[in-house]
Amino acid sequence: MKRWGLPFSFLLVALAAAFYYQQRQAAGRAGFPAPDFSLRDLDGRVHRLSDYRGKVVFLNLWATWCPPCREEMPSMEHLHQRLRGQDFVMLAVSEDEAGVTAVQPFAREMGLTFPILLDARGTLPARYGVTGFPETFLIDRSGRVVHHVIGPEDWDSESVDRFLLQLLQQTPDSPPAPQAQQRAAN
Numbered sequence: 736m737k738r739w740g741l742p743f744s745f746l747l748v749a750l751a752a753a754f755y756y757q758q759r760q761a762a763g764r765a766g767f768p769a770p771d772f773s774l775r776d777l778d779g780r781v782h783r784l785s786d787y788r789g790k791v792v793f794l795n796l797w798a799t800w801c802p803p804c805r806e807e808m809p810s811m812e813h814l815h816q817r818l819r820g821q822d823f824v825m826l827a828v829s830e831d832e833a834g835v836t837a838v839q840p841f842a843r844e845m846g847l848t849f850p851i852l853l854d855a856r857g858t859l860p861a862r863y864g865v866t867g868f869p870e871t872f873l874i875d876r877s878g879r880v881v882h883h884v885i886g887p888e889d890w891d892s893e894s895v896d897r898f899l900l901q902l903l904q905q906t907p908d909s910p911p912a913p914q915a916q917q918r919a920a921n
Contacts, residue, residue, distance in 0.1 A: 764883045769794070769874045770862040774828065774852040777839050782826065782852055785878075790822040791902045792874040796854075796865050798830045799841045804869040807887035808845050814890040814899075815849040821903055822876070825849040828859055830868065873899070876907040 769792070773783045784792065795811065797804035808827075815825045827849060831837040834855040842851055859865070863872060866885070873882040881902065888895070 764864050764872075765880050767880055769872065769878050769880050772859055772862070774854055774859070776850050776852050777835055777842065782850060784826075784874075787824045787826075788878050789876050789907055790824050791876060791899065793823070793825040793899075794863075794872040794874060795825070795827045795869055796830060796860060796863070796871075797827060797869040799837050800831070801868045803887040805841075805845075807869060807890065808847060810888070810890040812845070812847055812849065814895070817896070818899065818903075823899070823903060826852055828852045828854050830854055830857055830860065832857075873902065875902055876905060 769784060771783065771785045773781055775781055784794075793811075793814070797808075799805070811825065811827065818825075827847070829838045829851055831853075832855050834853050838851060838853065854860075860870075863870070869887055871884040871888065872880045873884075875881045882898070
């Protein structure tokens with residue numbers, strides 16, 4: 736029994752450290768100016784993040800080969816439909832190396848109506864510090880990342896709606912609402 740004590744202790748410390756690092760890393764990637772980019776969508780149209788200044792931007796980095804990415808797409812589509820007509824933009828950036836060949840059939844099959852941008856060269860993950868897929872960055876009207884989500888999320892929840900509606904009520908120059916700061920810190 737004693738011979739397992741030391742290895743088990745090391746394992747617990749390693750798991751705690753990994754959890755702490757992941758939480759700290761996620762919290763550390765909010766509150767910074769969102770790096771600008773220019774990418775084409777499935778129809779060849781160019782989208783620049785800076786073109787959406789003044790709107791709340793939902794930026795999701797994903798890939799078709801990623802099961803958790805596929806899992807969250809329906810709730811992303813629901814969110815896109817709920818906030819349609821408001822100053823809200825959803826941009827899903829595919830990191831598939833095959834580009835449009837892999838992504839277009841997937842988007843059609845899933846019935847996705849939000850813009851899907853192609854980053855086949857994988858330039859965006861390094862600029863945003865992405866460690867895996869999916870990862871989502873919520874960007875306020877002034878172009879600052881105010882919340883970062885690692886992994887899939889249920890975008891159909893009331894807490895997500897409340898948070899996004901708070902962001903939509905802010906002006907580009909107003910400070911983040913206290914609850915938005917709290918949600919961003921979680």
